[in-house]
Amino acid sequence: MRPIYYDTETTGISSSIDRVIEIAAYDPEKKATFCHLVNPGMPIPKEASAIHGITDEMVKDKPSFKAIAQEFIDFCGSDCVLIAHNNDAFDIHFLRSSFALAEMPMPNWTFVDSLKWARRYRPDLPRHSLQVLREHFGIPANQAHRALDDVFVLEKIFQLMIDDLPIKTVVELLSKNSKLTHMPFGKYQGKPLAEVPSDYVAWLSKSGAFEKPGNESLKEEMAKLGLCPK
Helix, strand or coil: CEEEEEEEEECCCCCCCCCEEEEEEEECCCCEEEEEECCCCCCCCHHHHHHHCCCHHHHCCCCCHHHHHHHHHHHHCCCEEEEECCHHHHHHHHHHHHHHHCCCCCCCCEEEEHHHHHHHHCCCCCCCCHHHHHHHCCCCCCCCCCHHHHHHHHHHHHHHHHCCCCHHHHHHHHHCCCCCCECCCCCCCCCEHHHCCHHHHHHHHHHCHHHCCCCHHHHHHHHHCCCCCC
């Protein structure tokens, strides 16, 4: 299994509505990079441009995702593990929708969410965003929220987090069901689930937080404690 770190920048946060405008990947074994701005076929909202700095002008003459999809497939190959920060709730969904819109089957790649790893195996850290982890591990600042820069930072961070574990072991550990015992995010991050105030749990439920991808186990454990509906 060959690790490949990747990242996407998009027009927004909904994979059913928004589109990929930049995709980047790094293969540390081959020391090879892949990076393309993508024409999304729709305007880029100003609030999105304010985050990643990508504008309509920058992508107007760029290829569609369909035009670069095969190049991305060839870059990754088949026996690889694609690693992204917040992959399970974000990047993988945009990747799937991009391939679907291009009317191309997405290869049966294995994926790893480095945010999931950080939350599960580094509960000592106060937060687990890419930039917080970068600061914690003393990695120099770069052009945050541009795909290739974030990929390079992620590769350094993830190697420090997994130490000398083989990527196959990482995949196996993340695939195992692990009972959630502490709050993984928010103002009560790190607090035992049983000690999280019921009014805060009610607010999470009302806001739809439990329905977001990746929070299924949190909802299940809160329900077992009688803190939210099953």
